[in-house]
Amino acid sequence: MFKKLFSVNDDINNSNLSNGLKKSYTKFCYFLNNNGFSIISEDDGNGWKIVYLNKCVSHMNFINVGIWIDTCEFGDKDAVNDILKNVTWAHVRVCEHFNSNGKKCGCGNQLGFNRTIFGRDFNNICFSIIEFINPDVEAMENIKLLMLLFIQNIPLSST
Numbered sequence: 001m002f003k004k005l006f007s008v009n010d011d012i013n014n015s016n017l018s019n020g021l022k023k024s025y026t027k028f029c030y031f032l033n034n035n036g037f038s039i040i041s042e043d044d045g046n047g048w049k050i051v052y053l054n055k056c057v058s059h060m061n062f063i064n065v066g067i068w069i070d071t072c073e074f075g076d077k078d079a080v081n082d083i084l085k086n087v088t089w090a091h092v093r094v095c096e097h098f099n100s101n102g103k104k105c106g107c108g109n110q111l112g113f114n115r116t117i118f119g120r121d122f123n124n125i126c127f128s129i130i131e132f133i134n135p136d137v138e139a140m141e142n143i144k145l146l147m148l149l150f151i152q153n154i155p156l157s158s159t
Contacts, residue, residue, distance in 0.1 A: 077119025
């Protein structure tokens with residue numbers, strides 16, 4: 001399998017992102033490292049996994065610019081304010097594998113999942129539960145908040 005031979009910072013710097021977004025993504029990577037996350041090259045060399053305690057939490061890519069979050073372990077509906085709830089809900093990713101328009105979401109042949117996120121029920125959700133495509137600086141700040149909530153709510157043992 002192809003492995004990237006350069007760092008995530010190289011990937012950011014070589015991307016077509018604006019200088020402001022390059023700085024924002026670089027700060028995001030420092031934020032992740034400072035909070036115990038690891039950034040690891042995807043197995044196919046296209047993008048990066050964000051891992052916490054050996055669990056893949058998220059993915060990011062600078063070609064098809066986006067951040068995809070694979071978890072909804074953020075706490076209950078009282079964990080955050082309405083602004084973050086609404087931003088998160090607006091980015092919930094519906095599974096489109098069996099969509100009649102032919103668009104595929106990359107989840108394979110499985111059906112979507114049902115999940116509750118901040119007290120709201122969602123049906124037919126993709127394995128990447130939340131999707132931020134071309135996130136701006138404000139969206140990046142919201143993603144940081146979600147990552148901090150994940151840290152606070154992940155079980156530290158498998159008991």
